[in-house]
Amino acid sequence: MFDSANLPHVMTKDEFEAAESRLRELLLDAQFEVAEQKRAAIMVMINGSDGAGKGEIVNRLYDWLDDHLVETLSYGKPTDAERARPGAWRYWRDVPAKGRIALVLGSWHHRLLRNRALGRLDKNAYNNALEEMIRAEEMLRHEGVHLLKIWLHMDDHEVRKRLEKLREADGALRRPAVIEWDEIQGSKARARLIDAALEMIEKTSTGNAPWAVVPATNPHYRDVAVGDLLLQTLKSAAAGAPAAPSTRAVAAPDSALPRPSLVSTLDLTKTAGEDYSKVLQSLQQRLTEATTAKSFRDKGLVLVFEGNDAAGKGGAIRRVREALDPRRFRVYGVSAPTDEEQARPYLWRFWRNIPRRGDIAIFDRSWYGRVLVERVEGLAAPQDWMRAYQEINDFERQLGATGYLVVKFWLAISQDEQLRRFQDRETKAFKRYKLTPDDWRNREKWALYEQAMTDMVDRTSARQAPWALVEANDKKFARLKVLRTIVERLEA
C-alpha cells in the first residue's frame, strides 16, 4: 500500500520557502474561519515510522497556525486514572471543542497496532477491534469531528539510519523526538506490526476516511504535504462540508504538490534476451504443470490485465492461454456493460464469472475500470469510485480466503511507444479494428490516467493480491514477465 510513497519525493529549500509563505497565509485564514464558525473540530492524527518527524511536524504546525486554537494530545502509557476506566475514556475526555484543532500523537491507531505487535491481541480480536474503531470514527465524523489521518512513511533502512543519528552512545536521545515503536524489536513482533498496519490501512482506505500516506524522507516535502492536507481539511470544514462520510465528495488528497507517478519509475527500455523463445517455452511448460497438478484442483486462478491502450494485453494473454488446458479457462473481455449488467451493482458482472475452483478466469480489463476509466471520464461520482477501493479489497479478500489466487498486471508503455503502435494499427488493415476514436481521446488524458493508476496501486496492492507492474515497451519482455510472475505465485 506504500508503493508510491516509496518513490523519491524531493523539494528544494527555495521551493519550500515559496510553498511555506503561501501555505501560512491560507492556513491562518482557514483556521480562523473554522474557529469563528464553531461548527467543526479537527483532529490531525500523526502516525508513522519513528524518526520520520512526527515531533517536527507538530512544531511546524504550531508555527504555521494560531497556537491559541491548537492543542497537542499525546498518549503514552496509561495513567492510573486511565487504567481504572475503559480504554476509550482517555480519548473521549480529550475530544477537542468545535472550532479547535488537535494534533494527536500516539492515537488509538497506535495503541491498537502496538497491542497486536506485542501479541496481546490475536488476529481475530485485532480485526474486531479494528471494526469497532471504524464505527467509532464514523460516529465522530457524524458529530462534526473531522479526522485527518496521516501516516508518515519512510523505508525501514532510512528509519534505522535516522534513529542511530538521534541516539548518543548510551542510548539517550540527542534532542527531543517522538519515539513510539521502541518496544517492537523482535522479528516476529515486527512482522505482526507490519501486517497489522497494512490491514488497518487496507480496511480503512475507503472514500470515507482514507489514510493519507505522506512520504517523509524529505522534510521539506513532508511538511508541505501535511500542511496542504490540513489546509484542505480546514477548507472543507469551513465550507460546511459535513465530516460524515457519504456527503464528503472527495476525500482523496487532491494536493497541489507534485506526486510522482508509479509508472515514471519503471525502466521501459528493458528487453527480452536472445533466448526469448526458449525461455517462453520453459515458462509455459511450468505454467502447464502448475495448473494441471492435483493440488491446483482446490485452487482457482484469477488473472487481471490492465494497462495503457495498445500495451499488449492481448498478446500477453495469448502466451498464457497457450499453456492452459482449454477446458479449464475462459477469457473475459470487459468493455461497456450490457443492459443486464447496468441494472445491477458493478461487481456483479465479475462475480458471475468467478470460475469454479480448479479453473481459471482471465480478465482483459476488469473491475478496476471503476477507479480508472470511470473515474477519469467522470462516469462514476467521486464518492462512488472512492468507496470502490475498499469494496475491491473486500472482493479480492473473499477470493483469497476461499483458495483463489488473484494475480494483477499493469502493462505500461511510454507515450511515444503508444503513438508508434497506434500509427501501426492505422496502416495495417488487419489491425485497424483494434483502434477506436476512444483510444485517441484516452491518450489526451495520459496524466489523469497515470494519477488514477498510481492511486489504484497504492490502495489496492493488498497483501493477498499485489499488483505486478510490467514494463511493456518490449512486448517479448512483457510476456515473459507476466508468465514468470504467474508461475512464481503459483509455485509459492
Add this chain to the structure above:
Amino acid sequence: MFDSANLPHVMTKDEFEAAESRLRELLLDAQFEVAEQKRAAIMVMINGSDGAGKGEIVNRLYDWLDDHLVETLSYGKPTDAERARPGAWRYWRDVPAKGRIALVLGSWHHRLLRNRALGRLDKNAYNNALEEMIRAEEMLRHEGVHLLKIWLHMDDHEVRKRLEKLREADGALRRPAVIEWDEIQGSKARARLIDAALEMIEKTSTGNAPWAVVPATNPHYRDVAVGDLLLQTLKSAAAGAPAAPSTRAVAAPDSALPRPSLVSTLDLTKTAGEDYSKVLQSLQQRLTEATTAKSFRDKGLVLVFEGNDAAGKGGAIRRVREALDPRRFRVYGVSAPTDEEQARPYLWRFWRNIPRRGDIAIFDRSWYGRVLVERVEGLAAPQDWMRAYQEINDFERQLGATGYLVVKFWLAISQDEQLRRFQDRETKAFKRYKLTPDDWRNREKWALYEQAMTDMVDRTSARQAPWALVEANDKKFARLKVLRTIVERLEA
C-alpha cells in the same frame, strides 16, 4: 431486542380485509413506478422462526404484487457448482435487476446464524463475518439495492405448537412450509443461535439498515405489517431516496399499523406490601454489602434512570444512594447541555463522567435523551437519532467489556397519576421548583414519548445491558423493584 414483538398484536378478519384492499392498490402503484424507473432493486429478506409463516408471506406478496416483476430467491444446501466457488457467489449471481423485487428465503443471514449455531464459527470468526456482511450490505445499498430485512418473531412455545400441527406422525409435513432451523436442536446449539441472532440484530439495528422485527403470531397482523413495510420501501425507492444509508432519513418502520406500546403491558397498580420498610432495609443492606465487597473493586456500576416526568426517579435514586459509600458514588443530573458539551459529540458528556472501576455513577436521565426528548422535540435529525441506537449499544458494550455493570430503569406512571402529581407539585410550595412549563408540554406528547420509549427498549435492550421496566404508580413498589434489580444483577 424482541420486547415489543412479544406483546399481543391482534387484527380481526374485517380489519384485515379493509387493510388488504387498501394495501393492494398502493403496493401495485408503487411497484409499477419502481419498475418503470429502473433505478432501484428491492430485496425482501424474509427470516425468522420456523412456523412463523415465511412461506405464507411469500405467497401473500405474490398475490398482492404483479408477479411478473417478482422473483423468489431461495437458498438451501449449496449445490456442487456453488460449493466450488466462494460462499458469496450464489447470492451475487442472483442479485435482482433494477426495477424488480426479490423475495429472499434462506439469505446470507440465515447461513451465518446456522454456521454459528452449529459451532462452525467461533465467536470471533462470527463477529468478523458479521462485519463483512455489514460492509457488503452497505455496498449493495450504495449501488441502488434496497434491502428490507424482516425478522418474523414468535415465541418459542408458540413455534413448537405450530410445528407439531404441521407434522404428521412420521415427521413429514402436512403441507409445504419453509423449515430452516430443523438441524439446530441441542440446547447448546439453540443457545448459540439465540445469542448470535441477538448479536446480529444489535449490531445492525442502526439507522442504516435496521431489522424490522414483525410479530408473527397473528397471521393477519403479520401480513399487513410486512405489506406495509414493503410499501414504504417501494415508495422511498420510487421517490428517488437513495438506498445508501446516510441519506435515508428515517429507516424506522413508520407504519400505519397500531403498534402496542411496551408501557401498556405493565400493571401499574402494583403496590408494595405492608412490610415496605423492612424489605427496603434488607435490600439496602444487600446493596451495601455487594458494593463494598472486595470483588466489586474491579467492577464499575453505572445506573441509568429514565421515565415519565414525575415518575419518582429522584426518590428511587435517594433510596439507592443511602446504601452507598458516599466516597464512591456520584449522581449526575442531566439537563440541557452546557456550551462545553454542546461543542462536542453528544456522548462526550457521559464518557467524561464514567467512574473509575470500583465506583458508581448514577445518571438521572442519560444518553438516552438522544432517542427520547431529542427525537420527540425534533432537536436531533432522524438520521442522527436513528444512528444513536447503535452508537449507544457500542458504548455500553465497551463498558460491559471492561467490567462495568450497566443497569437501566424506565419508571412508568399512568397519565392520571402524572396529573395528580403535577397538581400536587403546583400546590405544595416546596415542590413547586420541580414543575416547569416543559413538563406540561411533554405531557401533551405522551403518545410520541411512548412510541420513542418502545423503540428505545426494542433497540437497546442489549444482552449486556437489558432495560428494567418499573411500575411506578406506587412509589414504594418502584423503589423496591429498583433496589432488587440492582442487587440481583450485582449478585449474579
